[in-house]
Each structure stands twice: as C-alpha cells, then as structure tokens.
Amino acid sequence: MGVVRGCEIPEDLLYDVDNNIWARVEDDGTVTVGLTSYACALAGQIVSYTPKKVGKKVKKGKSCATVESGKWVGPAKSPVGGEVAAINDAVAANPGLINQDPYGEGWLVKIKPDDLDADKADLVTGQAALEAFEKKMEADGFGGC
C-alpha cells in the first residue's frame, strides 16, 4: 500500500490526481469510482451523497456524484466518460462509509465506459501517482492525513 503524507494511496488503482478521484477497472468492464483518502481528509466527515441516476450519461471530468461535508458541497468528477451502471446504496444509507473505507465499501459509482483506452491515458497509477499526490499536497499546503 502506498502512503503519501499519511494518506493511503493504493498503487494498483488509477487516479485523476487533480480531481482527487480513484478508478478501478473491474472484470466486467465497468469502472468503479471513488474519493481518495486525501479528498476525505480535506473534506472531513461526509454527511450526504447524491449520485447521478443509473442509466445517466456522464462526460469525463463532469460530476458523477455529489457529496457534502460540514456544509461544503463537492462534486466528484468522473475519471471516464460513459453511463452510470451502479450507485452505492450502502453509502446512501451511511455516507460516513466514504470516510471509513474510501477504496472499499465507500465507492461512489460504477461507470460503463464509452472509450476506456482513451480516457485511461490521462490517469496515473503506481509510483507516478504517489509522486503526483505529493506534488498536489505540497501545492495545497496539506499537513497530512
């Protein structure tokens, strides 16, 4: 498990570092999307979650779900373009799951991608992701998770 300034950043995931989003390509071809532990640390306790509806088209870089913490609303930007294939009912019932398990049960949406290969080119993984997050945390003036 990769760690940057105390924040877990699993090296096997894909990241849109600018938008603080992770993605994982599943065996069935869908892409699971979630907030990074760093995003959760910046946000604090998440109290609301509104995903886009299943079947809705989402463009890459546009909101696929919206969360709220401490009266801040934050749109989560989809790392791939496609159609919302699933939303997370467990998170709807308990939005705090996003903080507790951001890379597991706290996932936001699953997307059926239109052109995964093209969109993947903009995402980073492994050591490159760790370095990119270190740079982002430096720019954000972030002390640590």
Place this chain on the structure above:
Amino acid sequence: MTKWRLLDTGLLGATENIAYNQALLDAVREGQAGNTLRFLRFRPSALIGYHQSPRQELNLAYCEEHGIEVQRRITGGGAIYFDETQLGWELYTTKQAMGGADMGRLAERICNAAAEGIRKLGVEAYFRPRNDIEVGGRKISGTGGIMDGDAILYQGTLLLDFDVERMFRVLRIPAEKISDKNLKAARDRVVTLRELLGELPPLEEVKVAIAESFAEHFGMDLAPAPLNDWERARHREVVEEFSSPDWIHLNERPREEAPVLQGFHKGKGGLIRVSLWVDSARDHLKQIWITGDFFVTPKRAVLDLEAALKDTPLDQVPERIRAFFADSGAQWMMLGPDDFIQAIDSAVAAREAAV
C-alpha cells in the same frame, strides 16, 4: 493585495440569484472571471441545501399560498427562509487564492472574517463551529459552500431584521406544532441587527463593514465591476435549468423519513427535555432543541451544544456531547454528558418502539 471584483446584484428572486451562484462559480472554474465578492438580496424565498428534499424541509403549501419561491442552493447546509430583511454575501475564488484546501479550516477563516465585519457594526458576533455566526449564542448568520475543482463559492446570510413567525411557518424545525412556546423557543435561537442595535442600520453601512473586513483578512483590492458577457450568457442557461421541477425536486424524499422525536431524562440536576429532528433513512440527527429546568452558566452553553450536535450521525452523538463538555468550560450544576446522552437515547428509543 489581490484584485477582487465587488459585485452587487441587488434584490432578485431565488432562481435568478441561485443561477448566479452557478454562473459565477463556472466563470471562475473556466478562467472567465477572477475573484469576486458579491452582495445579494432575495424576494421571499425558501432555499433548501443542495442535498435536501423540499417536501422534507419545507411547508410547501404555505410557500405556494404566500408566493414564497422555492429553490435549491448549489451549496450545502440546511434550509433557510430568505427575504428582503436579510443580506447575502458570497466569495467566488480559488483554493490557491485562499491558500489552502482544508475545507473546515477555510470555512472557519471566512466565517471569522464575516464575524469581524459584523462586529464593526457594534455587535459581538463570533464564528461558532461548525458554520454559524452567533451573538450571545443566538444565530445571526448561516453559511455554506461548494468546491468545484479549484473553484470555490462560499456564502452566508446576515439577519438585519426578521419575521421569526414566518420562518417558523415556512421551515420545519425541531417541534411538532406551532405554539407560543415553540415560537418563543425559535425566537430564542436567532437574533437580528435590529434587535441588537435598537434600530435597523443602513444597508450600505452593513455592506461596507463586511467588505472592509473581508478585504483586510484576505488582502483584497476591491473595485466595483459589472457582470461580464460570459457570465450573463451562462446565467441565462442556468436560469432555464434551475426553473425545472427536476432540479428543485432532485432529492425528493418522504416527509415521514424525517420525524421529530421527543425525549427526556430526569437527573440529579433537573429535567432535560430534548426535541430531535432526525433523518431516519440515514440515522442522522438534523437538529436538536434542548430545554428543561436545569442550571448552566453561561446559559448560552445550551445553544452552543445544540449547534455542536447539528448534522451529526446518531452513533457519533455521544462522543460529540462528551467532547463538548470537555471543551466548553461551562458550569453545569449536577449534570454531566451522560444526562444529555440518556435524554437523546430516550427520544430515539421512542422512535424504535413506534416502528
């Protein structure tokens, strides 16, 4: 010093105003506009937070009957009643310009600056975690924000004068019915500049005080400037989108999912009554009123405790209460955190018994 535009859009309806929120935030995100401090006012409106359900938060029949426009904010927080007697302020900027991405810290810095602006008018206003500005424990300003990529909108209200009874009829609050007692309870929890100063200060004076304070805190070089063409065009698009019932009722949920629960606990220090407004679907405490015949110095500690418990998952309520007691410095006569936890437990148990 950083250049900031000072924008005053005057008195508008809710849809027009909220559409400016989106248009101006988009302009910052897309590099079409720089930093902006905006003042705004509303014709009578009921505004829910982004994630809220109108049916759950508002008395829609009353709104319709009295021509009160219902709209959804793009920012977080709870439902508010907003009319000509309140002033809105908003900052549009970037994380970089504000020097940090920690959302709690950022909200606190902005609220501290707003509170200091209100103090320039001669009232003792202070930030109260997590997002209120209060005077003597009574709320005078509520705030909320949205962070979209690097772009930020943070906004707040300021009560100049206020019709509490009307608010009471528009919004749901932690009480089951409208009675003199509950109306007094609602009145005890908010305060206005008119009440504190004995007269209504001129609106321009209030704007200048707030603008000066923001300018001092954030190194703003403020200069009045109008909307640009990009913002006007985007605003027209957003007005259309936000006029749709699909937008306003995005998160519609059954009213029964948000019941008001009553509980009490008789301890050595007296009787504690609690009225909880909860979101049953998410086991989440929305708001709480605490009353009773117990003694605490200062009295405002009760209102501060209520504020600390707002929007808290029910399973985190006991730890919040304990943390509040550890930090507050108030003197509670023969009362401890467990007395309040038991009162809340009794209200939650009543719900479970009813199910």
